[in-house]
Amino acid sequence: MIEIVGLKKVFENGFEALKSVDFTIEKGDLVCLLGPSGCGKSTILNMIAGLLTPTEGDIRFDGKSVVKTEPKDRNIGFVFQNYALYPHMTVEENVMFPLTVGDKKMKKAEAKPIAEKYMKLTNIEELKDKKPGTLSGGQQQRVAITRALVQNPEVLLLDEPLSNLDARLRLKIREEIRRLVKEVGITTIFVTHDQEEALSISDKIILLNEGVVQQDDDPQNLYLEPSNLFVAKFIGNPIINILPVEIKAGQMLHPEFSIPLERFSDERFKKGYQDGQYYIGIRPEDVIPADAEPDFTANIKSVELIGRERILNFDVNEIHSKSLVPIEVAIEEGNTQGFRFNLNKAFIFEKEGARIY
Numbered sequence: 371m372i373e374i375v376g377l378k379k380v381f382e383n384g385f386e387a388l389k390s391v392d393f394t395i396e397k398g399d400l401v402c403l404l405g406p407s408g409c410g411k412s413t414i415l416n417m418i419a420g421l422l423t424p425t426e427g428d429i430r431f432d433g434k435s436v437v438k439t440e441p442k443d444r445n446i447g448f449v450f451q452n453y454a455l456y457p458h459m460t461v462e463e464n465v466m467f468p469l470t471v472g473d474k475k476m477k478k479a480e481a482k483p484i485a486e487k488y489m490k491l492t493n494i495e496e497l498k499d500k501k502p503g504t505l506s507g508g509q510q511q512r513v514a515i516t517r518a519l520v521q522n523p524e525v526l527l528l529d530e531p532l533s534n535l536d537a538r539l540r541l542k543i544r545e546e547i548r549r550l551v552k553e554v555g556i557t558t559i560f561v562t563h564d565q566e567e568a569l570s571i572s573d574k575i576i577l578l579n580e581g582v583v584q585q586d587d588d589p590q591n592l593y594l595e596p597s598n599l600f601v602a603k604f605i606g607n608p609i610i611n612i613l614p615v616e617i618k619a620g621q622m623l624h625p626e627f628s629i630p631l632e633r634f635s636d637e638r639f640k641k642g643y644q645d646g647q648y649y650i651g652i653r654p655e656d657v658i659p660a661d662a663e664p665d666f667t668a669n670i671k672s673v674e675l676i677g678r679e680r681i682l683n684f685d686v687n688e689i690h691s692k693s694l695v696p697i698e699v700a701i702e703e704g705n706t707q708g709f710r711f712n713l714n715k716a717f718i719f720e721k722e723g724a725r726i727y
């Protein structure tokens with residue numbers, strides 16, 4: 371188990387990259403550190419690897435602090451964004467390399483069967499005599515992961531390992547990575563800024579913004595139960611609709627609609643609320659075309675086909691909004707269309723971002 375406790379990083383120039391980060395990772399789990407560029411993902415990974423020293427806080431492996439442990443003694447496999455394979459060595463030599471250097475240096479004859487075992491596991495045996503320059507991006511990625519695995523590390527750290535690959539290959543390799551790390555049973559921390567990638571492969575996601583954990587949860591909870599406005603906006607594609615509203619005298623008011631609060635379920639209010647300014651957040655699939663009793667009507671500006679669904683684009687009081695409908699729904703550009711909110715799936719946020727419903 372990995373425990374991150376009150377982790378803080380202030381760089382030499384005074385920039386506070388991490389405020390106070392806490393999370394735990396269970397043995398064998400695949401956890402994603404997710405967040406926009408600059409939120410502190412790599413900083414956390416580098417501190418776990420021992421390449422950066424925390425300003426405050428602790429990092430524990432199985433209950434023991436490792437902050438004073440040398441990187442080479444932490445038993446970690448690290449795969450960087452640009453795999454850094456040795457270009458003059460074959461695939462097999464690259465994979466064997468970590469075994470043949472350092473304190474626990476093995477003879478080549480001893481390292482070879484270990485390399486073979488892992489190359490079989492990662493399906494790169496056929497590439498063993500090739501040089502990295504002649505491999506595709508996905509193949510190079512597999513070699514880099516194999517090279518990290520041969521050392522039988524306790525933890526595998528992957529820093530944006532798919533960012534150099536094209537979209538189709540990313541899908542394939544991310545499935546492969548999940549299968550592989552689950553097969554080996556290795557605890558894995560995967561850094562990405564791509565929410566779909568994180569949702570698709572993780573046991574758990576730690577979503578960060580500006581050096582602060584926003585939510586630490588199962589992938590589906592980030593989508594279904596975002597803890598604040600930032601999480602709701604970051605997770606989900608097409609992006610959630612966010613509209614400013616006023617709550618006053620038992621009504622939710624907006625220039626284009628007014629909804630009695632009885633239509634919201636009492637149980638979903640996390641706490642009391644006062645009359646005032648809020649945001650309603652509602653995912654595109656929960657803004658449903660309705661000819662009878664619509665909450666509002668809008669002029670359809672464009673319709674996008676995305677596989678078996680369509681995105682309807684329209685403005686609600688000048689705010690660009692979307693509805694996601696099955697492909698069969700025949701609503702066209704230029705139509706005036708009524709919509710009804712599925713309020714059971716809506717969220718209400720305070721102006722500062724905290725979620726109240």
Ligand code: ATP
Nearest residue numbers: 381383385387406407408409410411412413414563
């Ligand atoms: P990306 O997805 O772009 O790699 P990230 O979430 O991994 O981003 P980090 O690399 O952890 O972000 O950086 C976090 C913040 O700390 C950034 O604002 C970055 O500019 C800053 N930072 C990183 N290294 C240093 C440094 N050595 N000195 C000062 N600031 C730094």
